[in-house]
Amino acid sequence: MTGVQTCALPISIDSYDGGQTPTLLRPGDHGISYMAQYEIFSTLCSDRAQRSVDHSLLVDGMPVTPERYLGLWRAAIAESVDPAVAVSVHGIQAVAVLRAPLAAVSEAKSSWTSCPFGTFARFQAMYGHHFLYGDDGTFSLELDLALPAHAQAAYYAASMMCNRFDRGCTSWQASIAVRQVGVRRHQAGLFEIAEA
Amino acid sequence: MSYRIEYQWACWRLPAGHRPGSVTRFVVAIEGGDNNLCDAVTGKRVRSWDVCMLGTASQVLKRAVYFAGACEGGSLKPGSRDCTPEAYIRRIRRLLEGDHAAPSQGNWYPRVRVPERHPLVAHAQQLGLPLTREQRYGDWFALIELEVSQRDLVFDFADKFPDLQGWQLAEVAGLPRT
Numbered sequence: 001m002t003g004v005q006t007c008a009l010p011i012s013i014d015s016y017d018g019g020q021t022p023t024l025l026r027p028g029d030h031g032i033s034y035m036a037q038y039e040i041f042s043t044l045c046s047d048r049a050q051r052s053v054d055h056s057l058l059v060d061g062m063p064v065t066p067e068r069y070l071g072l073w074r075a076a077i078a079e080s081v082d083p084a085v086a087v088s089v090h091g092i093q094a095v096a097v098l099r100a101p102l103a104a105v106s107e108a109k110s111s112w113t114s115c116p117f118g119t120f121a122r123f124q125a126m127y128g129h130h131f132l133y134g135d136d137g138t139f140s141l142e143l144d145l146a147l148p149a150h151a152q153a154a155y156y157a158a159s160m161m162c163n164r165f166d167r168g169c170t171s172w173q174a175s176i177a178v179r180q181v182g183v184r185r186h187q188a189g190l191f192e193i194a195e196a
Numbered sequence: 197m198s199y200r201i202e203y204q205w206a207c208w209r210l211p212a213g214h215r216p217g218s219v220t221r222f223v224v225a226i227e228g229g230d231n232n233l234c235d236a237v238t239g240k241r242v243r244s245w246d247v248c249m250l251g252t253a254s255q256v257l258k259r260a261v262y263f264a265g266a267c268e269g270g271s272l273k274p275g276s277r278d279c280t281p282e283a284y285i286r287r288i289r290r291l292l293e294g295d296h297a298a299p300s301q302g303n304w305y306p307r308v309r310v311p312e313r314h315p316l317v318a319h320a321q322q323l324g325l326p327l328t329r330e331q332r333y334g335d336w337f338a339l340i341e342l343e344v345s346q347r348d349l350v351f352d353f354a355d356k357f358p359d360l361q362g363w364q365l366a367e368v369a370g371l372p373r374t
Contacts, residue, residue, distance in 0.1 A: 037268065039269075040268075041267075041269075042265040042266070042269065043265075045262055045265025045281055046262060046265055049261045049265075049281075050258045050262060053257045053258050054254050065285075065289075066257065066264075066285050067282040067285050067286055067289075070280075070285075074280075074282075
């Protein structure tokens, strides 16, 4: 394959009972993946766009057709912003959360030749100042995806952790958390920007 | 990369009946097949008609949205052409909303085939419907026999078990092939 495909973290601002919560389109606790455009649409068509059919999902409180709903996402993808702008403009921070028993991963090697650190030990040497160590031998760290190289580092570190643990195991976590920062009211959705 | 091609679409509209709360139902059949499977004799790409969507307009559209998810990545190509999910959903919506007649030839009929452990089997037994067993590719399935006069039962099944696909509930015959 040639070319570089841009991947994204699709986030919707969900409103329940008057409160607004930034929600990752495809949450998960056991792996960090950024989504290609076709994955975003596949995920939307498996859930949210279907819910727009019977109006159990509304946009700005109004019913929309699934075609329109997908079109709004298409526009939002075209107007997507980098994580730093997401913080400053939308008040949404995305962080990678990694947690696992340190002994189990300390010898891990990356199966990716493109991994910038190659081994978990080297990753620990580069990002050790972010590590928090628990009494039970676990480490945890959060990498702010708005900072340079953190998104890439989180991806490869999570990949090494995935190779060491079963998916069903609860002793480890590699996930992306989206948080509301500051007190600004979110725009009703990235759609508003996309439609402007 | 392999992908599915859809060649033709057919839709039957079944107006609301006399049962309380009944609504118009639809049966959507699609002629389609894989791009990389060819008939050994004719050399043409293999294709078949299957009931792909069945139920109320809402149920059919939801299924269309689900299928449409494969369009963006190129795994589903109506007419062998790239298509957006939005365009695919519009195509199915036009089928439902169009003032078209039912296909001039061919018909659909109930044929319920589900894995033997599917809860529909116990439900059918409660209704006293006759069942037969069938082994396909090593797995056992239950065939639920329905008379043509009982064909509306498949819509009750679709309501009660939304995980079931159209082709598990009904089949078509006699539609023209491309």
